[in-house]
Amino acid sequence: MSETAPTPDDPFLWLEDIHGADALAWAAERTAETEATYASAERSALEARLLRILDDPDRLIVPSRHGDLLYNLWRDAENPRGLWRRTSRESFLAGTLEWQVLLDVDALGRAEGTAWTFAGAVHGPRGTGRALVQLSPDGGDATVVREFDLDAVAFVDDEPFALAVGKHRVDWLDRDTLLVATALDGGDTTDSGYPISARTWRRGTALGDAKTVLEGVASDVGVFAHVDHSDARSTAVVHVAHDFFHAEVWVWDAANTATDPAAPTLIAVPQDADVDVHGGHVAVRTKTPWTVGGTEYPSGALLVGSLDAVAGGDTSALEVVFAPTESTILEGWRWTRTRLVLTLLDSVCGSIRSLDPADGWASTPLHSGLGADDLYSTSVASTDADEDDALFLVTRGFLTPPTLVATDAASPAPRVLRASRAAFDPTGLTATQHFATSEDGTRVPYFEVGPAQRSGPLPVLMSGYGGFEHALTPEYPSIVGPAWLEAGRVFVVANIRGGGEFGPAWHLAALRENRHRAYEDFAAIARDLVARGVTTPERIGCHGRSNGGLLVGNMLTQYPDDFGAIVCGVPLLDMRRYTRLSAGASWIAEYGDPDDPADWEFVRTFSPYHLIDPSRDYPPSLIYAAASDDRVGPVQARKMAARLADETDAEVHYLEPSEGGHAGAVDNAATAALHATIHAFLDEVLTRPDRSRRAGAGREESR
Structure with a gap:
């Protein structure tokens, strides 16, 4: 990737200084304006209701299993950052939960003066009694790593393994040796900001002295490592990712890594x-x-x-x-002790099957035990392949709260353990699947949830993604339900190309120079909703995050007449400079390289920041990001909002919370506040038929 000068006609480059005083002041002022605009008793009531749902003491607990113990991070009003805790499998199955708190994340933050966010734990091999706890200082992807003694219930203080803040990939080779992909002293990263090498690190030695096993180059996305300890074997696995979709996978027998490391072998x-x-x-x-x-x-x-x-x-x-098959694809798989469990999508709805390798991979369905009156997705929540064939499934539908099911991959006998409390009243609502015809004739499915009996057009909220082979399947709308559906409105999930709803080919169909197909698909669904009499263009809002933010940014700039409101979250928008911002270089395989003149010819056609036309009318928009997002970053959102406000008559609002990474807010209170503001915006724009777009409402001095 060649070095590129800033775009000469970009007056908002100063907003790319993520933590610069001027840029932060601009973001804080815009955020305060948005919060003041949508402050109301109704918004506050919705925020309080959403927080009660998120903090519900009876909400579903989905544990991770390690031997006979089940682990969980629990957040509530008293513990907003969470309690990392565990209980026995026996008590969990019996419903007599007795939790042992391992780490109070809030108390740790108070003691150390850092508002830590728990980012997971990597458990050591059976019998080691150790875990590597990952903590983010701001909710971003970068974390510290600290060794934790699960028996003593304390951080290890005698020659512990510990890593400073970074984007690490780390796993256990044995109790005293780690396989580590990390940066050294802030260096040794790829252009995308991920580790460039993998090392074996022995306890009590300096990380800089750890033996390098595999190394990539700067243009790679990164080097990622883990260790498989199944079936009494130990196999080290290192992925050298050349781009987001192409990697070399190297393995070696890790049983004697500390004393006699084997040479890695490439899986050909x-x-x-x-x-x-x-x-x-x-x-x-x-x-x-x-x-x-x-x-x-x-x-x-x-x-x-x-x-x-x-x-x-x-x-x-x-x-x-x-x-x-034409309609059924593989979404994922998990192993149990004697079985291989497949998660399938059949016309974008989920099912589970168990394969028996000892019987020619004979296939057995694993049912959830729920009825057939909803559209469902099912996933494997937890297994322990070293122990047995038991597994937990989670099934949810648009009208069915997440439900935890215990079963067995070898002897299926589904048992519903518990379900989340309903977040909204589904009375009179129905979930259906429909198909729209895209510009090139492709039939594109979408899910529609709304009143079974309707009279006249209704407000519609559309959601979409369309990238990285990520499939949008039926999901319980615990926020959209109470904030939107319960009032008799319509919610739509678009299964556009670029996603994984119909396997790799569905993704490849909208890659790079074919990106326009994803946007044509989404617009076709909006128009199909109008053609079917569900709604009218001025009553359609759309909300997308990340790559979905790029999607709705293109709806704003390329299809403004088809939408009444745009909510654009943690987005990519400046496709001229995205490879220079945060982890953007890692997505060149998805979008193309704007530094390559041939690629820029098609990339510029879906770069919303460059498609802004001062002569066009745009629907109102709410754009949000987070300064602590170290994956996409806030600068593309900042620049888009500033340019729209400065160069057009569009109504544009901006939010930038001080905490929360790319994945979302750091606690339930922040999540409730964000979504209450989003829905206050949608309510004003879409659900008041006498309201017209306010010309010039967004114009302001940008600095």
């Missing part, structure tokens, strides 16, 4: 395939067709074979255990 499969190691097995999911020994395996197939054979170069040892 296509670099665009997904590779997963489990004990003596390796699983490979194809993203494009792959021919082996004269046999072509289709895109989206799952192949499994002997790790030793495949690592030795014998790819003929792989056999197909799942092949996609």
Whole structure:
């Protein structure tokens, strides 16, 4: 990637100084204006209601399992940053929960003067009694890592493993040795800001002296490491990601890494395939067709074979255990002790199947035990493949709260353990699936939730993503339900190309120069809703985050007449400079490289920041970001809001909370506040039919 000078006609480059005094002052002033604009008794009441839902003491607990113990992070009003805790599997299944608190994150923050956010824990191999706790100082992706003694219930103080703030990938080789992908002294990162090498680090030694096992180059996305300890084996696995979708996967026997490290072996499969190691097995999911020994395996197939054979170069040892159909694709998979469990999407709705490798991969459905009166998705919440075939499933629907089901992959007997309390009244609502025809004739599905009986057009809130092979499946709308649906409005989830709803091909169809297809799909759904009489253009709002923020940014600039309101969260918007901002260089494979003149010719056609036209009328917009977002960052949102306000007559509002990373707010109170403001904006813009767009409402001096 060549060095690029700033775009000469960009007057808002000063807003790219994330923590600069002028930029922060601008963001704080705009945020205060937005909060004042939408301050009302109704907004405060919604915020309080959403917070009660998020803090509900009876909400569903979805634990992670490690042996006979189940772990959970619990947040509530008294513990906004959370309690990391555990209970026995026996008491959890019996419903007699007895939690042991391991770490009070709020108390730790008070003691150390840093408002820590718990970002997970990496448990050591069975019998070690250790975990690596990850804590973010601001809710961003970068964390510190500290070794925790699970038996003593305290951080280790005798030669502990510890890492300063960074974007680490770390796992246990044994109790005294780690496999670490991290930066050293702020260096050793790729252009995308991720680790450039993987090392084996022995307790009591300096990280700088750790042996480098594999190393990438600056143009790679990064080097990512983990260790598989299944079936009494220890296999180190390192992914050297050349771009977001292509990686070399290296493995070695990690049993004696500390004393006699083995040389890594490359898994010789296509670099665009997904590779997963489990004990003596390796699983490979194809993203494009792959021919082996004269046999072509289709895109989206799952192949499994002997790790030793495949690592030795014998790819003929792989056999197909799942092949996609026109409507059914593989979303993911998990292992139990004797089974391989597949999560499938059939016309974008979820199901689970268990495969038996000892019986020719015979397939058995794993039912959730719920009825058929909703559109559902089901996922595997937790297993422990070293222990048994037991697993927890979570099933949810648009009108069905998340429900935890205990079952067994070898002897299915679903048992509903508990469900979340309903967040809203679903009376009179129905969930249906429809198809719109996109500009090139492709049929694009979407989910619609709203009143079963309607009279006249209704306000509609659309949600979409359309990128990185991420599928939007039925999800319980715990915020949209009480804030939007309960008032008799319509909620739509768009399954546009670029996502993974129909496997890798659905994603590849909207990659790079074909990005316009995702936007044409979304606009086609909006127009289909109008054609079906569900709504009218001025009553359609859309909300997207991250890549979804780029989506709705293009709705704002390319399809302004099809929408009445735009909510754009933590977005990519300046596609001329996105590779220079935060982790943007890691997404070149998805969007293209704007530093390459040939790529810029198509990238500029979906760069909302550059598509702003002062002569056009735009619908009102609310743009939000977070200064502590270290993945996309706040600067593209800042610049878009500033340019719209300065150069057009558009009504534009901006929010930038002081905390919270790309994934969301740091606590339930901040989440409730953000969404209360979003829905106050949507209420004013979309649900008052006598309200016209306020010309010039957003124009202001930008600095």
